Amino acid sequence: MKHFDAELHVQGKSIFTGDLPEPEGMLHAAVLVSPVAHGRIVSIKAEKALDHPGVHAVLFAKDIPGENQIGNIIMDEQLLAEDIVHFIGEPVAIVVAESPILARQGVKLIDLNIEELPAVTNAREAFKLGNLIAPSRTFSVGDVDSAWASCDVIVKGTAETGGQEHVYLETQCAMAVPAEGDAICIYSSTQGPSFVQKIAARVLGIPIHMVEVNVTRLGGAFGGKEDQATPWAVICALATQHLGKPVKLVLSMREDMIFTGKRHPYSSDFKIGMNKEGKILAWEVNYFQNGGAASDLSTAILERTLFHCTNSYFIPNVKATGYCCKTNIAPNTAFRGFGAPQAMFVLEAAICAASKKTGVKPSVIQETNLLNTGDYFPYGMEYRGDEVRRSWKKVYEMFNVDETRNRIMEFNRNHKFLKKGLSLMPQCFGISFTNTFLNQANALVHVYTDGSIGISTGAIEMGQGVNSKIRQIAASVFSVDVSKTRVETTNTTRSANTSPTAASTGADMNGNATKIACENIRKRLLEVAKELLKSSEDDRIELVEGYVLLNGKRTEISWEKLVNETYIRRVSLSSQAHYATPGIFFDKNTEKGEPFAYHVAGTAVTEVTVDCLRGTYHIDGVDIVHDCGISINPLVDIGQIEGGLLQGIGLVTIEELVYDKGSSRLVSDSMSTYKIPDIYFAPDKVNVEFLEPKDPYVGLSGSKAVGEPPFMYGIGAWFAILDAMKAFDPNTDPGYITPMTPERVLLSLPLTKE
Amino acid sequence: MESMHLTYIYCPYERCEPYMIGFFLNNKKIQSDRSSGTLVLDFIREQTSLTGTKEGCREGDCGACMVLLGRPVKNGIIYNAVNSCLLTLGEIQGCHVVTIEGLNRSDGLTPIQRAFFDRVASQCGFCTPGMIISITGFFLNTAELSMEAGIEALSGNICRCTGYQSIKRAIQDLCEVFSGDELRNTSLPEERVALLVKLHFLPDYFLEVPRNLKDFEPYCLETQQSSLDKGVLVAGGTDLYIQKAEELRYKKLVFLSNRPEMNFIHVKDKHCHIGATVTIEQIRRSDVIRGLIPSLFKTLGLVSSTPIRNRATLGGNIINASPIGDMTIIFLALGASVVLNNGTKQRRVPLEKFFLGYKKLDIKGTEILDSLFFPIPNPGDRFNFEKVAKRRYLDIASVNSAILFREEEGIIREIRISAGGVAPVPMLLRRTCEYLSEKKLHKQVIDKAAEIAAIEVSPISDVRGSAQYKTVLLKQFIYAHLMSKKGLL
Numbered sequence A: 001m002k003h004f005d006a007e008l009h010v011q012g013k014s015i016f017t018g019d020l021p022e023p024e025g026m027l028h029a030a031v032l033v034s035p036v037a038h039g040r041i042v043s044i045k046a047e048k049a050l051d052h053p054g055v056h057a058v059l060f061a062k063d064i065p066g067e068n069q070i071g072n073i074i075m076d077e078q079l080l081a082e083d084i085v086h087f088i089g090e091p092v093a094i095v096v097a098e099s100p101i102l103a104r105q106g107v108k109l110i111d112l113n114i115e116e117l118p119a120v121t122n123a124r125e126a127f128k129l130g131n132l133i134a135p136s137r138t139f140s141v142g143d144v145d146s147a148w149a150s151c152d153v154i155v156k157g158t159a160e161t162g163g164q165e166h167v168y169l170e171t172q173c174a175m176a177v178p179a180e181g182d183a184i185c186i187y188s189s190t191q192g193p194s195f196v197q198k199i200a201a202r203v204l205g206i207p208i209h210m211v212e213v214n215v216t217r218l219g220g221a222f223g224g225k226e227d228q229a230t231p232w233a234v235i236c237a238l239a240t241q242h243l244g245k246p247v248k249l250v251l252s253m254r255e256d257m258i259f260t261g262k263r264h265p266y267s268s269d270f271k272i273g274m275n276k277e278g279k280i281l282a283w284e285v286n287y288f289q290n291g292g293a294a295s296d297l298s299t300a301i302l303e304r305t306l307f308h309c310t311n312s313y314f315i316p317n318v319k320a321t322g323y324c325c326k327t328n329i330a331p332n333t334a335f336r337g338f339g340a341p342q343a344m345f346v347l348e349a350a351i352c353a354a355s356k357k358t359g360v361k362p363s364v365i366q367e368t369n370l371l372n373t374g375d376y377f378p379y380g381m382e383y384r385g386d387e388v389r390r391s392w393k394k395v396y397e398m399f400n401v402d403e404t405r406n407r408i409m410e411f412n413r414n415h416k417f418l419k420k421g422l423s424l425m426p427q428c429f430g431i432s433f434t435n436t437f438l439n440q441a442n443a444l445v446h447v448y449t450d451g452s453i454g455i456s457t458g459a460i461e462m463g464q465g466v467n468s469k470i471r472q473i474a475a476s477v478f479s480v481d482v483s484k485t486r487v488e489t490t491n492t493t494r495s496a497n498t499s500p501t502a503a504s505t506g507a508d509m510n511g512n513a514t515k516i517a518c519e520n521i522r523k524r525l526l527e528v529a530k531e532l533l534k535s536s537e538d539d540r541i542e543l544v545e546g547y548v549l550l551n552g553k554r555t556e557i558s559w560e561k562l563v564n565e566t567y568i569r570r571v572s573l574s575s576q577a578h579y580a581t582p583g584i585f586f587d588k589n590t591e592k593g594e595p596f597a598y599h600v601a602g603t604a605v606t607e608v609t610v611d612c613l614r615g616t617y618h619i620d621g622v623d624i625v626h627d628c629g630i631s632i633n634p635l636v637d638i639g640q641i642e643g644g645l646l647q648g649i650g651l652v653t654i655e656e657l658v659y660d661k662g663s664s665r666l667v668s669d670s671m672s673t674y675k676i677p678d679i680y681f682a683p684d685k686v687n688v689e690f691l692e693p694k695d696p697y698v699g700l701s702g703s704k705a706v707g708e709p710p711f712m713y714g715i716g717a718w719f720a721i722l723d724a725m726k727a728f729d730p731n732t733d734p735g736y737i738t739p740m741t742p743e744r745v746l747l748s749l750p751l752t753k754e
Numbered sequence B: 001m002e003s004m005h006l007t008y009i010y011c012p013y014e015r016c017e018p019y020m021i022g023f024f025l026n027n028k029k030i031q032s033d034r035s036s037g038t039l040v041l042d043f044i045r046e047q048t049s050l051t052g053t054k055e056g057c058r059e060g061d062c063g064a065c066m067v068l069l070g071r072p073v074k075n076g077i078i079y080n081a082v083n084s085c086l087l088t089l090g091e092i093q094g095c096h097v098v099t100i101e102g103l104n105r106s107d108g109l110t111p112i113q114r115a116f117f118d119r120v121a122s123q124c125g126f127c128t129p130g131m132i133i134s135i136t137g138f139f140l141n142t143a144e145l146s147m148e149a150g151i152e153a154l155s156g157n158i159c160r161c162t163g164y165q166s167i168k169r170a171i172q173d174l175c176e177v178f179s180g181d182e183l184r185n186t187s188l189p190e191e192r193v194a195l196l197v198k199l200h201f202l203p204d205y206f207l208e209v210p211r212n213l214k215d216f217e218p219y220c221l222e223t224q225q226s227s228l229d230k231g232v233l234v235a236g237g238t239d240l241y242i243q244k245a246e247e248l249r250y251k252k253l254v255f256l257s258n259r260p261e262m263n264f265i266h267v268k269d270k271h272c273h274i275g276a277t278v279t280i281e282q283i284r285r286s287d288v289i290r291g292l293i294p295s296l297f298k299t300l301g302l303v304s305s306t307p308i309r310n311r312a313t314l315g316g317n318i319i320n321a322s323p324i325g326d327m328t329i330i331f332l333a334l335g336a337s338v339v340l341n342n343g344t345k346q347r348r349v350p351l352e353k354f355f356l357g358y359k360k361l362d363i364k365g366t367e368i369l370d371s372l373f374f375p376i377p378n379p380g381d382r383f384n385f386e387k388v389a390k391r392r393y394l395d396i397a398s399v400n401s402a403i404l405f406r407e408e409e410g411i412i413r414e415i416r417i418s419a420g421g422v423a424p425v426p427m428l429l430r431r432t433c434e435y436l437s438e439k440k441l442h443k444q445v446i447d448k449a450a451e452i453a454a455i456e457v458s459p460i461s462d463v464r465g466s467a468q469y470k471t472v473l474l475k476q477f478i479y480a481h482l483m484s485k486k487g488l489l
Helices: A049-050 A100-108 A121-129 A144-150 A193-206 A230-243 A253-259 A296-308 A338-359 A362-369 A387-398 A401-416 A466-478 A506-533 A559-568 A635-652 A711-730 A741-745 B039-049 B111-118 B128-139 B149-154 B167-176 B182-186 B189-198 B209-213 B240-248 B280-286 B286-291 B296-300 B312-321 B326-333 B430-436 B443-456 B467-483
Strands: A028-034 A041-046 A055-059 A089-097 A113-115 A137-141 A151-162 A173-178 A184-188 A211-215 A247-250 A266-274 A280-292 A315-325 A419-430 A439-446 A453-457 A486-488 A541-544 A547-549 A553-558 A574-580 A584-589 A592-594 A596-610 A616-627 A687-690 B020-027 B028-032 B064-071 B076-083 B096-098 B232-236 B253-256 B265-268 B269-275 B337-341 B346-350 B355-357 B366-373 B382-387 B399-408 B411-420
Touching: A028 A230, A028 A253, A041 A089, A041 B269, A049 A055, A049 B182, A055 A100, A055 A230, A055 A466, A055 A741, A089 A100, A089 A230, A089 A553, A100 B337, A113 A144, A121 A266, A121 A280, A121 A315, A137 A296, A144 A266, A144 A280, A151 A338, A151 B189, A184 A193, A184 A230, A193 A230, A193 A247, A193 B232, A230 A247, A253 A419, A266 A338, A280 A296, A280 A338, A280 A362, A280 A387, A296 A315, A296 A338, A296 B240, A315 A362, A338 A635, A362 A419, A387 A401, A387 A419, A387 A596, A387 A616, A387 A687, A401 A596, A419 A711, A439 A466, A439 A506, A453 A466, A453 A506, A466 A486, A466 A506, A506 A541, A506 A547, A506 A559, A553 A559, A592 B337, A596 A711, A616 A635, A616 A741, A635 A687, A635 A711, A635 B167, A687 B253, A741 B467, B064 B209, B076 B128, B076 B167, B076 B189, B076 B209, B111 B128, B111 B167, B128 B149, B128 B167, B128 B189, B149 B167, B182 B189, B265 B286, B269 B286, B269 B312, B280 B286, B280 B296, B280 B312, B296 B326, B312 B366, B326 B411, B355 B382, B382 B443, B382 B467, B399 B467, B411 B430, B411 B467, B430 B443, B443 B467
Parallel strands: A028 A247, A184 A211, A280 A315, A453 A486, A616 A687, B020 B096, B232 B253
Antiparallel strands: A028 A089, A041 A113, A055 A089, A137 A315, A151 A266, A173 A184, A173 A247, A266 A280, A419 A596, A439 A453, A439 A574, A541 A547, A547 A553, A584 A592, A596 A616, B020 B028, B064 B076, B064 B096, B265 B269, B269 B366, B337 B346, B337 B366, B382 B399, B399 B411
16 A cells, blocks of 8 residues: 555645646735734834835735634634734734735835833743743642652652744645635645634634635645644735735745744653652652743643653652743644653653662663553543553564663773663553544545545645545445545535544544445445345345455446446435544543543654764664554555654754744744754664554554654653763763753763863 | 846856857756746746745755756766755756656656655655655766665755655665666766666656757856956855845846866866865865865765755855855865956965955955865875764754874874864864974873863854854864874875
8 A cells, every 4th residue: 555645746746735826816925024022013104015016915903804813722813913912923914916025025115113022932931920821730640749758769850842843844825716706715735724714714704604725735734734824824815805816825934934833842840759669659740831922722732741741651649730831932833742742751851860869770660650451541541452561562572672782781881982872762642632522524425427436524635644544445445446536635615614634633533434424325335236136135245346246246237337327326426424533521620531532552762872072963773663553554654653753853852943042033943043854864774563453443444543653752862862871971961851952962971061 | 027138148258148048947948038046946936837846945955946957068968956946047058957847757657756656755745856856866977876875865855754764765675676787887978868768767858858958058158357247156156045045036147157167176286276166066076186085075975965065166165254164164174275366366365364254255356266275185194074063964063173184203293273163254273283283192182272272262152052062062073183093094
C-alpha cells in the first residue's frame, strides 16, 4: 500500500491552495499588523495607501458587518483590532490591491499611531499579575498531601519547555471568490473547514449556508492550521464581500512566523516522591502555560497536559494543576502532541532529578512505574491495554539495550571529548478529542454508474495519508481495486459541521464514517445481486475482487454490471453516514471520565554523541517499538512515526524561539534564524518495530491512530544528550530546560566554567 | 506595473544594444518582457501555469522552489539545482531552466520519482518537487553514487513531514539500481544527458535543448571597466536577493557571474589566484585547491548548501562583508589579499585591512573586486577550520575560526588565526597570534592563548547566541585548533 497522493507530488501535479487557477480580476490582500506587543491605537491614517496605484481598498474593524470576533472556545479574539492591540503581529487593517507587492507597499503607507502599554511576555509574570485566560484546573487522585510522609525520597524542581514554530512549508493562505446571491466560496489551507465557514459567516453577518469552504490539501499543518488558518480566510472573505471580487492572501514565511502562534512554552514546578525501590508514590505538578494574547485552543491544550501528567506511569497519588496564562505574544495554538509533550518532559525531568538524588538509574525508575493493565489514570479511566510494558520489554530484547549500554561505556572510556549517551522514552497517548462533542464525523459516498467511487469526508489531507487510508477502507468494503476510488476535496457543502482534522482522529473517525456509508451501499447492492441471481434466503452472496460470488463461486455479475443494474432499478448508489466515537464521556466538574477511545503506547531508545569540546551533538540512532494496532498502511504509519520523532527531537534540541532581550519581539522569524532539522541532523538510523496487535481492536478496522503519539519519542533526545554530558562531567547541571541547544550544552560543561 | 526600459538586459559596457531576455523553460522558448531583476520563482509562478515550483521561505533555506539551471558549454549543457528564489531573469539569458514539470515523462514516473513514490518519501508533497529536482541535478553531475553524495545533494532541501528516513531509503534504492560505471563513463555533459534520457531519468526533449539554445544571444563579454558603475553589481546575489529582492526588481542590474575573465583558479609565483566570480562549489571541487589544502573540500561542504554553493561567488561573499562569512574567515587565515580594479588601476589590499567596520569596506569609487590571492601554504603547514551553528549544515555560524601555522621542532611559526561572529568585522586575532608566535606548544600556552583570544574580541548577543557563549566558543576553537591532530596539510 502506498501514499496515493505521492504519485502526484513527485510530478509536481498536486494542487495546493496557492496553486489554484486565479479567477479573472483577482485582487490580493496584505495585512497591517501591530508593531508593538501591547498598546492603544491612537490614530490610523490610510489616505496614502488608498492613493497608491493598484490599491482598491483598505479595511478596518469598522468595516466588519457582522461580529468582529474569531474566538472558538472563548470569545476573546478580534479579527481586526479596534482599540487595543495585544501582540506583535495582530491584524489591524487589510489592504487590497492588484498584486501582492502593491498590497504590501500599501500596508507600509498606512500611518498607524499607537500608544504603547506595558507588555507581559512570560507565563509566570502573567500569573503573578492575575492574567489568566480561564480559571485554573486540577486533576487529582489519591491524597498527595498525606502521601509525602510515606516517601523515602522527595525531590522538588522546575522545568521549562520552549515553544516551537510549526514551519509548515506551505504558509497560511486562502482565496475567496464571490458566488451567486452574495454567497462566498473560500479556498482555504485549513485543518478545520467548518470552523472557517462558521467564523466567516459570523464576521460577515450572513448565514453559514452562504459560505462554502473548499480544501484540497495542505502543505503541512501539524496543528498550526487548526485554528490559525481562520483569520486569513476570513480576511479574504471580508474583502470579497466588500469589493465583489476574488481576493487571495498568502503570508510570506516571515509574516507567518511573526503573525501566528506556536506551541505553548510552559514553566512548571514539580515535586516527586518515591520509596527506596524507585516506586513513585506521589506526584505534584503546577503547569504555567504561556497562552499568548488570546485563548485560541489554549484551554483544550492545557487540559491535555493534565490528561498526560503521568504519561506511561501509574502513580497512586497525583495533584496536577494547570494555569492558562495570558501574555502579549501571538496566541499560541495546537501543535502535534497538543500539550502532552510539555507534561511528559516535566515528569521525565522529575525522574531524572530523583535518580540523581537516589542513585537509582532513570530507566529503573521508569520501568518500575510503567502502567499495568487495569491501572487507572488520574482522570479515572482504566488502562485497558498492555502495550506500555510490552513495548518496553520488546525494545530491550529487539535492540539489545544492555549491550548498547556496554558499547557506550567502552566508547566513553576511549574518548576524551566525544561522549555517547542513551535514554529510554516511553509514551502513552490518549486518542479522542478531549471535548467529547468533537468526536463525530461524516462521509458522503457516491458509486457512479461505471463503478467508480467518489468519497467526501471532513478529513483534511495534509500529508498524513488519511485519504489513502479512507480509499483503502472503501475499496475493502466493496472489494474493488483502490484505483476505483477517489477522495474528493473537503467541502462544507458535502461534509457539514465537521470537526477539524486533529487529535490524531482523522482516519479513525472519517474512515469509520466512510465505512458505514460504503456498507449501506453494499447492502443495497447485495439485495440487487440477490434479485439478479434469483437466489434464496440460504444462499451466501458476497462481493469479492470485483465480482459477485454466490456461495463462494464467482458469478457472471461483475462489479460494474451490478452497479449499473442497481442504478437501472432506481436504487440509490449514494450514502451519507455519521460516526460518533462510542463510549466516551468526561465530567469537567469532577475531572473524571472516559475521555479516550483508547491509548496508543510505545517506547523509544535514543543514542547520541556529544562533542564536549564544542558543545555540538549528533543523534546516532533511535529504536522504536510502537503500537499501531493492525496497521492499514504500514508505510504511511512508519512515515508518521519517523516524521513525528524528528519534530520531537527538533523541539528539545535546536528549535529555539529567540525574542529580543526583555521584549516580545521574535528575532528567530525566518528559516535562516529558526533552524529545523535537515537531512544531516536526522538520526543516522531509525528502526521502527510494530508491536504485535492484540485484542481489543479499537480503531479503524483494528488499526490505531498514529499522528501525534510518536512525537513524544523525540523527548528522549534531550535525556540522551544529558546522559552523554554526564559521562563527561557527572555534576553537569544544564537545568531541565528545552531546547538543549549547542549553547546550553557548552555553557553547562566544566571546561568552559571559569 | 513593469517599466518597459527595464525589460532588457543591458550590456555592462554599453557596447551593444540592450536585448530582451530569452531562455528555455522546460521545452518552451521564452522571450520575457519582465525586468531582469525579476526572480525566476516569481516569473514561474506569476507568468506560467507551472505550479510545481513552490514558494517556501524565499531565502534559500527550504529548497521548495528548486529548479535546474542549465548553462550551455562546449560539450553540451551543465545543469545544477539552484534556488529559484535567489535567481533572477538577468542571470538566465540563453540558459535552460527546468521545473518539475519539465522532468515528467509521458510514459510514467522517472526512476527518481518512482523511488520517492515507492518509499513514501513524500507526505504533504510541498517540498517534494524541489527534492526531485535536487536529486536529478545530482545524477546530472555526480561521478559517484553513494548515500553520502546523495545526501549532500539534498543539503538545501528541508522536509518537515518525513523525518528524512524514507528519503534516505529512496536514495539508497537509486544507488543500488544504477551502476556507478555508467556514470563514470559519461563525464561530458552531453553524454550524461544522453545516458539519463536512455535510462528515463529525463524526458527525450533534453536531447534537443543544446541545439535550441543556439538561437539565443550570448552575453556581451567585452571587457571594459568604465560603465560598471551604471547599475547594481550582482555576483551571484544569493545573499543580496534575501536582503532586498523587491527593491532590486526594478533596478538596473549588472550581472558579473558569466564573465569568464573573472572566473579562474591558478597558481602563479607561489601564490594561488582566484577570480571574484568563481563559485564556492568551484573552489571546493578545484584540483588546484585540493592540491594545496586537501581538507578544504570537506570544510567548504559546511558552507551553505549545494545549490547555493553552485551560485554564490567568492567575490560576492567577501563584498557582502558579513562578520561571519565562512569564506572570509578561511581566506583571512590563509593570508589572502584582494585585488581591486577601477578600470585603469589595480590596488591590492590585505584581507585583514579590507574590512573597516560593520559592512564597511576599503573600496573606492568605481573599484570592483577582481580577484583574491594567497601565498601557497608550505608542506607541513597546519590548517584547520572550526564552525559551530545550531545546525551543522546550511546554517550561519555562531562563531567560526580558521588557523594556519607551522610547527618547527615544537615551536610555532607564522601563525594566523581568524575568527568570525565575534566583532563587527571578520577578525584576524592579532594579539593571540603574537602571543603564540615562537612559543612551544603545550597546555599552559594554549590556555593563555585562549584567554587572550577571549579578551581580544567583542561579540554581541543575538539570535546566533549570547555574547558569553560566543566568547567561550572561540576559546574552545583555540583548543580545537591547537590540539587537533587533523588539519595537517
